[in-house]
């Protein structure tokens with residue numbers, strides 16, 4: 236038994252609130268775990284920055300979580316994750332990004348082997364979603380599209396199903412993918428599940444949506460179970476940190492996700 240290790244929290248970070256999609260899934264599937272969430276809100280968005288800058292932020296975010304004594308960390312940010320692939324010497328084993336788990340789910344789900352990927356410009360530019368899909372399923376056709384307007388729309392609350400500006404922009408991004416006949420779409424940025432209704436309305440019920448944050452949460456559960464590090468017993472707590480105003484974080488978080496009255500602390504990760 237690893238009683239001490241088991242009782243440590245799971246760390247999750249994102250540039251902003253998108254990673255809360257992973258928190259919600261983790262709360263569902265591992266209700267006894269304590270979670271430490273970091274939203275690097277002072278530096279959001281990551282998706283428009285260079286690889287070097289995002290890699291530096293990613294290392295700092297993981298270091299912060301390690302200082303909180305976590306037993307496993309999730310980069311619940313597609314953009315941060317795109318800098319991690321092939322860099323295990325920097326990040327070690329007790330962590331995951333969202334790309335590999337999302338790719339595994341998409342490859343398993345597709346029937347016609349036509350897979351769409353939407354993510355930030357930096358994630359799409361990295362090419363990792365596409366490369367890993369082809370490595371797992373060489374016969375797959377992959378259609379990728381950067382959707383740079385989605386993160387600011389989500390961070391500003393433009394997520395309602397009938398929000399006209401978001402619907403228009405989403406059509407612009409998604410109709411070309413629909414025309415390609417995809418049957419699975421990876422939401423490769425963790426902010427995007429907050430637009431799921433709009434995305435599903437445009438693509439129709441024949442396209443399965445894969446939430447990269449939720450898949451990473453499931454991956455973390457399996458990794459911890461394999462190591463015998465799951466925690467049992469009382470209900471877990473979530474502690475939130477952000478690098479900009481806690482009030483603003485609380486507002487956006489509570490607005491989007493049902494996570495109750497939350498305690499948020501401002502921190503520095505540099």
Ligand code: DGL
Nearest residue numbers: 253280281282313314425
């Ligand atoms: N949630 C993020 C991602 O999954 C980040 C968006 C951003 O900071 O640009 O890529």
